[in-house]
Amino acid sequence: MSDPRHPRASGRATLSDVARHARVSAITVSRALNTPDKVSSELRERIEIAVRELGYVPDRSARALASRQSFTVAVLVPSLSNAVFVDTLRGISERLDPFGYQLLIGDTGYSAEVEERRLRAYLEHRPDGVLLTGQAQTEGARALLAHAGVPVVRMMDLSADGLCVGFSQIKAGYALTRHLLERGHRRIAYVAAQLDERVRLRGEGYRCAVREVGGDDPRLEVAVPDPSSVHLGGELLGRLLQQAPDCDAVFCCNDDLAWGAIFECQRRGIDVPGRLAIAGFNDLEMSACINPALTTIATPRHQIGVAAADLLLAAIAGEPPADGQRDLGFSLVVRQST
Amino acid sequence: MSDPRHPRASGRATLSDVARHARVSAITVSRALNTPDKVSSELRERIEIAVRELGYVPDRSARALASRQSFTVAVLVPSLSNAVFVDTLRGISERLDPFGYQLLIGDTGYSAEVEERRLRAYLEHRPDGVLLTGQAQTEGARALLAHAGVPVVRMMDLSADGLCVGFSQIKAGYALTRHLLERGHRRIAYVAAQLDERVRLRGEGYRCAVREVGGDDPRLEVAVPDPSSVHLGGELLGRLLQQAPDCDAVFCCNDDLAWGAIFECQRRGIDVPGRLAIAGFNDLEMSACINPALTTIATPRHQIGVAAADLLLAAIAGEPPADGQRDLGFSLVVRQST
DNA sequence: CCTGCTAATGGTTGCGCTAACATTTACCCA
DNA sequence: TGGGTAAATGTTAGCGCAACCATTAGCAGG
Incomplete structure (x- = not known):
């Protein structure tokens, strides 16, 4: 058996390595990291030191498995080469990052088939929410989403049933x-x-x-x-x-x-x-x-990202979809070319 | 207790739901999905039907936890608004997708601090490999990577120690x-x-x-x-x-x-x-x-993505880093503006 | 007819973490 | 002083899956 004072050689430090190092129980370390105010400042400090000394990085997979929450959000856009969608992504990221959500960003190359494939792959992560561009999903994609029972917000267009942010x-x-x-x-x-x-x-x-x-x-x-x-x-x-x-x-x-x-x-x-x-x-x-x-x-693409993230956050929190459709409008910019 | 013939109401179908449905053991389902040729065609078919009927989607977190392999690769680029990096990403994705690797794509806004923060977040996924742009990481980022012991390939520049693809x-x-x-x-x-x-x-x-x-x-x-x-x-x-x-x-x-x-x-x-x-x-x-x-x-940015992915694949496979540095050159394109 | 092998399948365990419950401690007020 | 409460910490179990090892069936070779 490996020396209990050190993380095992084969892998990286785990929660219980940190716990042992700080002479507390594993759950206390978990609390110190996730809900710090439920742990006395003395232990918290000891734990923080242990975390630093061991270079501990939590394992999201284990956390997701145990807590049944992945803290990830899947985002599918047609293309990353199109500045429109990148601006939208930035809006999403700005809004979701502070909550600790991590984005799974993927592009579909404007193809419904690729979209379905990517969606299936992302659903394996059990995302807490999904953001899609437009509504033209395949039957299969719709079935996947229905089965997953995960909140979905569609972006850019209007006139979808369900949650949706965009303009006409x-x-x-x-x-x-x-x-x-x-x-x-x-x-x-x-x-x-x-x-x-x-x-x-x-x-x-x-x-x-x-x-x-x-x-x-x-x-x-x-x-x-x-x-x-x-x-x-x-x-x-x-x-x-x-x-x-x-x-x-x-x-x-x-x-x-x-x-x-x-x-x-x-x-x-x-x-x-x-x-x-x-x-x-x-x-x-x-x-x-x-x-x-x-x-x-x-086009209010950045704002669409922000609003879509907001809507998704509300849906994840279980709030009733007050207004499913959000029309953010557009504006005509007249310059010299006309 | 819930009806054993159906997936439990509270959640989604699991491996053992599928196993029960197909009247086989859980591990056989696992094999049917991951190493299909180790399962007889009869069972494989029955399992495939069960998977479809239950809408089963595997859980990557659980798989990662059990197999100690996440099949994800983290990629950090300075900006998604810059076509250069998007082209690189496309090269990476083309090369890595067929192997079933999933990309965690993030931008750093050209900030080493953001890079470190994102890196820490991505390492929580226990990626099998990391792709970075340039070498200007913070001390903290370097320490994180050293602790993680995960293969890293740096892109765009040359003259780093370690694996590196780019041009001068x-x-x-x-x-x-x-x-x-x-x-x-x-x-x-x-x-x-x-x-x-x-x-x-x-x-x-x-x-x-x-x-x-x-x-x-x-x-x-x-x-x-x-x-x-x-x-x-x-x-x-x-x-x-x-x-x-x-x-x-x-x-x-x-x-x-x-x-x-x-x-x-x-x-x-x-x-x-x-x-x-x-x-x-x-x-x-x-x-x-x-x-x-x-x-x-x-600039050979697409090719840099491809080559970086190749190098990373080799490193993940444990192959010795034959030539750590790959110089892909550049070419002068003379047009009318000079 | 037994041994030794391979292919196909299953049982048990544990990955790293947190939910749920249990316990301990400190402290307050009647 | 005792009962009650809240805050701090611990114990147990289990999330969904695959590694590991065991078992069985089928078959070739002596």
Whole structure:
């Protein structure tokens, strides 16, 4: 047997190693770490010293198993390359970190199948809560969540049943298109990539607005499923100008595409907004810096993360879902590109 | 007592629920899930059915506790807003996912203190391996890692002891500055933000190069600790032109700043590269799209992720650290901005 | 017909921790 | 002084799973 005064050689110090070292019982060490005010200051100090001397780091697995609480929250976003979701993550993290929750962050690559796979993997951690982007889960994913019985908050969109924080993508698409119409444009195009749920809804809003003035025309829509990128924005602009040379405004489904479109116009000597107005979506940092500065929809993505975390915390605490839906709105930011 | 045919109402199905359902022992279920070829196909099938019917999801905490292996890998990067690290993460994930490792992804906000805090939190999961960015950990972080006895691979930089994958930031900074010198520029500025280790090393390389031709001048350096952004790039360019109006080339420590500088030049009517050459660092996607296209250093960040994961896998498997240092190099991408 | 092997399966134990209950101690007020 | 209370600490059991060891069945070889 190993020397009882030292942690066993094979592994790391455990609670009872610390307990032995501090000459108290294991549960007292547990309390000293988790509910310090239930332990006398004398013992607490002795325990703290023992913890430091042994380099003790608690084992979350054991704690989770014993306490039936993992203190982790799973977060699934479509992509970490998209600043929108990173901003949301930051909001979540800001809100959840102080409570000791640890995030399991994963990206789905905009794929429902990957989402299900990741979800299954994360549920193995028995998270106390789950944050998802959008509602387009597979049947399997929904079944997993139902079985798990874990609180779920969906982000970005509205109109889901259950807890949900976001804004109306349709209304935002509509509002931006209305702005272009009010500027006098009548041949407004919609350029989209990465055709996820939200991009489709923005297109929906676009179509609503142009139809109202009888300006809908399939040639004015360019949509490809490829991942969005600045380069693609330029390419799609080229394609658009070929199939609808008379268009006078472009609504890009996100800022990246809009930047690419603007760069392409610069190369082709197309005046923006004189000959062609260009608008984006999301208001990423750079959109205010580019020339001409980009008109876009500012989305409250950071706030969505914060609010989603709040809602989740309430749900974990067992509070009744007062208002399941939280609409955080959006705002139109008009700059020089329109 | 609860009906033994059904999982208990209070919680989720466990291994023994599945075992009961399939009329086998718990350990057989465990084997059917983890080492399927050690179980007869008949039982395996029965177990699979039971798993599906009960919606069983294994509990990683319990598994980790019993098997003394968590099958998780902790990854710490400075920021998720920086595409460089997201690309690295993707490389890591691609390599580690097939092995069933799950990533604990965290950002440190470029702060060694946050890094230590996150590291401590992640070590509570008893990860099988740790991936860190750079080497600037605190004493505490180093002590934590030493105590944990977990394999660690450091990314991005070179010249650490231990396992390490990256490229020489100094040489890259030097190479880019040499390029500007060869283009005939003699008043080359260095503009930097987010003054982390890597940015300082690039500056070091810059200084080496300009000193060789006697062109070093403190007025040609603008460095602020603020987080890097496109907007800041424009601002710093303004500051630079004020304190060194005669400079004829700018080496920005990253692409974001360079974009901002180019936009600022556009606004001021400064010809790039005629009046002022501008170069960046990292070769992010947009750098090829902007006008003029940006000269920059292409960094093998995705490959760094892959290689770091490989090195870590080997270390976890207990293979001797053959070559602790892996230099993946970089390449100069010359475009129109210089 | 027995030995020795392998493949398939099960029983027991313990991973590190905390919930629940039990116990001890100190101290207050009637 | 005794009964009561609250605060501090300990004891026991068990979370869900896999390591370890045992057992059984089937079969080849002498």
